[in-house]
Amino acid sequence: ELKVEQNPLFLSMQEGKNYTIYCNYSTTSDRLYWYRQDPGKSLESLFVLLSNGAVKQEGRLMASLDTKARLSTLHITAAVHDLSATYFCAVVFNFGNEKLTFGTGTRLTIIP
Amino acid sequence: NAGVTQTPKFRILKIGQSMTLQCTQDMNHNYMYWYRQDPGMGLKLIYYSVGAGITDKGEVPNGYNVSRSTTEDFPLRLELAAPSQTSVYFCASSYPGLGSPYNEQFFGPGTRLTVL
Numbered sequence: 479e480l481k482v483e484q485n486p487l488f489l490s491m492q493e494g495k496n497y498t499i500y501c502n503y504s505t506t507s508d509r510l511y512w513y514r515q516d517p518g519k520s521l522e523s524l525f526v527l528l529s530n531g532a533v534k535q536e537g538r539l540m541a542s543l544d545t546k547a548r549l550s551t552l553h554i555t556a557a558v559h560d561l562s563a564t565y566f567c568a569v570v571f572n573f574g575n576e577k578l579t580f581g582t583g584t585r586l587t588i589i590p
Numbered sequence: 591n592a593g594v595t596q597t598p599k600f601r602i603l604k605i606g607q608s609m610t611l612q613c614t615q616d617m618n619h620n621y622m623y624w625y626r627q628d629p630g631m632g633l634k635l636i637y638y639s640v641g642a643g644i645t646d647k648g649e650v651p652n653g654y655n656v657s658r659s660t661t662e663d664f665p666l667r668l669e670l671a672a673p674s675q676t677s678v679y680f681c682a683s684s685y686p687g688l689g690s691p692y693n694e695q696f697f698g699p700g701t702r703l704t705v706l
Contacts, residue, residue: 482632509693511695520700523694523695526692528692566632566633570693576638576640576695577635580634581632582630582631583630583631583632585630
């Protein structure tokens with residue numbers, strides 16, 4: 479079964495702190511996406527990770543991919559209130575049809 | 591470019607009614623997708639299309655139909671609406687091809703549907 483699991487599901491953290499969101503997936507894939515969704519809004523692409531060891535950074539967010547462990551992480555450094563949102567990882571398991579399988583999301587709340 | 595547009599933004603249906611959710615993209619993307627997002631959950635794929643005239647089922651296709659007569663449009667049809675179809679529906683498009691290893695999916699703003 480093709481599964482993508484995220485943890486934690488909910489995360490409340492103080493401004494200025496660091497934390498990591500984890501994304502595990504069930505079978506081989508070489509492409510993983512991270513999306514952000516603000517309440518009532520659509521999804522915004524953050525990162526695309528293509529290969530083992532890939533690391534991408536944008537501002538206070540850094541994403542990495544370990545294809546052998548089937549694990550991606552989204553690390554938040556010195557959190558600020560603007561980062562409050564729900565974060566989803568999504569995996570392409572079948573490169574022929576490019577279907578995305580989404581995780582259930584991590585709802586992140588940054589407390590001043 | 592407008593990107594991916596969806597209409598309507600909101601809709602309330604009675605049980606048993608039918609409707610079509612519209613999706614249009616102006617990026618000349620050949621792949622298009624329909625997802626539903628239930629409250630507090632991730633997105634689940636309903637149907638997808640790899641080009642005009644070609645469609646296939648996703649994870650949760652029951653109760654829905656699609657067609658793809660043009661590259662730009664990918665409407666989703668609900669026949670005999672049921673309360674279980676209350677959800678937010680997102681359309682997306684992408685362009686996998688040579689020189690495009692990322693194949694990023696671009697999402698529309700969504701349609702919030704309530705079936706009472």
